[in-house]
Amino acid sequence: MSIIEMVLIALVYLGIFSVAGLFLVLLERRVAAWFQLRIGPNRVGFQGLLQTMADALKLVSKELTGTEKADKFLYNLAPYFVIITALMALGVIPFTKDFQAFDINIGIFFLIAISSIGVIGILLGGWASNNKFALIGAMRSGVQTISYELSVGLSLLTMILLTRSLQLSEIVEVQKNGWLIVQGHIPAIIAFMVFMIAGTAETNRAPFDMVEAESELGAGFHTEYSGMKFAYFFLAEFINMFLIAAIATTVFFGAWLSPFGITESIPWLGVFWFLLKTLILVFLMMWFRWTFPRLRVDQLLTLEWKYLLPINLVNIVIMAFVVWQNLIIQF
Amino acid sequence: MSYFSNIFYGIKTLLTGMRVTGKYFLNSRKGAITQQYPDNRGILKMFDRFRGEVIMPHDENNEHACTGCQKCEIACPNGTIEIIWDRGLDEATGKKKKKIDQFVYHLSLCTMCGLCIDVCPTDAIEWGQNFENSVYDRTALTRVLNKPDSKIRPGVED
Ligand code: SF4
Ligand code: SF4
Numbered sequence: 001m002s003i004i005e006m007v008l009i010a011l012v013y014l015g016i017f018s019v020a021g022l023f024l025v026l027l028e029r030r031v032a033a034w035f036q037l038r039i040g041p042n043r044v045g046f047q048g049l050l051q052t053m054a055d056a057l058k059l060v061s062k063e064l065t066g067t068e069k070a071d072k073f074l075y076n077l078a079p080y081f082v083i084i085t086a087l088m089a090l091g092v093i094p095f096t097k098d099f100q101a102f103d104i105n106i107g108i109f110f111l112i113a114i115s116s117i118g119v120i121g122i123l124l125g126g127w128a129s130n131n132k133f134a135l136i137g138a139m140r141s142g143v144q145t146i147s148y149e150l151s152v153g154l155s156l157l158t159m160i161l162l163t164r165s166l167q168l169s170e171i172v173e174v175q176k177n178g179w180l181i182v183q184g185h186i187p188a189i190i191a192f193m194v195f196m197i198a199g200t201a202e203t204n205r206a207p208f209d210m211v212e213a214e215s216e217l218g219a220g221f222h223t224e225y226s227g228m229k230f231a232y233f234f235l236a237e238f239i240n241m242f243l244i245a246a247i248a249t250t251v252f253f254g255a256w257l258s259p260f261g262i263t264e265s266i267p268w269l270g271v272f273w274f275l276l277k278t279l280i281l282v283f284l285m286m287w288f289r290w291t292f293p294r295l296r297v298d299q300l301l302t303l304e305w306k307y308l309l310p311i312n313l314v315n316i317v318i319m320a321f322v323v324w325q326n327l328i329i330q331f
Numbered sequence: 332m333s334y335f336s337n338i339f340y341g342i343k344t345l346l347t348g349m350r351v352t353g354k355y356f357l358n359s360r361k362g363a364i365t366q367q368y369p370d371n372r373g374i375l376k377m378f379d380r381f382r383g384e385v386i387m388p389h390d391e392n393n394e395h396a397c398t399g400c401q402k403c404e405i406a407c408p409n410g411t412i413e414i415i416w417d418r419g420l421d422e423a424t425g426k427k428k429k430k431i432d433q434f435v436y437h438l439s440l441c442t443m444c445g446l447c448i449d450v451c452p453t454d455a456i457e458w459g460q461n462f463e464n465s466v467y468d469r470t471a472l473t474r475v476l477n478k479p480d481s482k483i484r485p486g487v488e489d
Binding site: 031033034035036037038039287288290291292307311 | 337338345348349351352353355356358359363364365367
């Protein structure tokens with residue numbers, strides 16, 4: 001692949017996913033409204049379709065303010081860390097057999113690694129803002145991500161036992177005989193539940209949003225950010241949510257494979273199936289957000305270290321046993 | 332063993348919560364509980380118990396029920412109500428009698444506590460449903476509640 005080709009693909013991805021991220025924000029706002037028996041944004045464009053575009057334009061045109069005593073270099077660097085890692089991770093997601101920018105043999109590992117770099121951006125932002133709320137938010141984010149990274153990694157590792165490959169295209173290939181959540185039955189379902197919980201925590205969304213807990217910390221780590229830099233943080237949160245759902249789709253629900261192979265002859269329909277599955281999972285995460293109350297920090301750590309981690313470790317052993325005794329369900 | 336029952340209890344209660352919100356989500360199509368103000372300004376109706384402002388209803392003969400007893404003026408914690416009264420001749424008996432000249436109500440001082448309405452012996456004042464009270468000049472918030480040339484409805488004092 002030549003360098004020009006790479007740059008072109010990167011630009012296309014950037015374009016597609018910034019717009020997609022904006023629509024995800026809109027979706028969240030509408031879904032939130034429906035959960036609360038409200039109507040939600042419905043003025044700009046048909047049914048409010050252009051609302052978040054307008055918001056983004058507004059944010060771009062705003063003045064960038066910052067605190068006097070902020071560490072200017074780190075303060076400006078932080079939003080880019082967050083948004084770039086979120087966009088980078090999208091590169092390895094297999095939307096269809098051909099629509100995958102970067103199919104490396106350590107795919108899953110790369111995803112986990114990249115998603116933990118994002119937290120550096122949050123820590124930097126909180127530290128460099130020179131604001132107590134931002135600092136507390138950033139520190140909480142550190143605690144949270146370090147803890148839940150374990151569960152994300154281990155639950156994916158459970159599934160790797162089944163696929164015997166880290167490469168995402170291979171993982172999809174294995175699922176031609178049934179999605180992994182069916183193949184791995186009980187341990188796979190447990191791993192899926194753990195992954196969804198830990199994944200929600202990774203994205204710092206409610207009920208794990210102590211990082212920006214409005215009632216205690218103002219806006220948490222991005223208290224001091226305004227305009228486009230704030231928009232980057234905001235967009236990154238939504239792209240990360242999409243990413244977690246996309247990883248779950250790839251690893252548990254057969255990525256672009258259609259259910260029972262009904263559209264196997266039309267490969268480009270894979271995008272549709274992939275997005276459908278991902279959006280269902282995204283909806284699930286929105287459902288979580290608008291249902292569950294926020295956890296306290298100690299409850300958050302109890303949940304991870306006393307419940308998710310031991311369950312995960314036992315689950316890996318069960319999965320190893322299942323694979324060893326060949327108790328896999330295949331069609 | 333409480334470890335496992337904790338997990339099951341946790342999952343069960345979370346699912347209960349999701350069922351409740353899920354029900355709301357599915358019913359959201361039937362109409363939102365929020366109002367599309369000001370689009371529906373024409374048809375927007377406030378609730379019966381809504382406290383918008385204190386009004387004094389007048390019937391078709393331009394008659395109200397206020398005797399000018401000043402109980403509301405005394406009851407009001409903020410001095411919102413000022414009753415300017417006068418003595419006039421009562422046509423029926425020919426005696427001199429207290430009557431209101433102006434019932435002055437300062438909306439900008441009112442906390443909508445309702446004490447004046449509770450205390451009024453003749454139910455001459457009640458809650459109005461108006462909520463659009465923004466004005467450009469605060470003197471517009473001082474209102475005279477009895478209409479010009481109105482008089483007391485015969486019989487309310489009996
Ligand atoms: S509602 Fe309360 S504050 Fe308002 S006029 Fe009546 S007594 Fe006074
Ligand atoms: S409004 Fe009622 S309480 Fe007030 S002066 Fe008139 S009759 Fe008396």
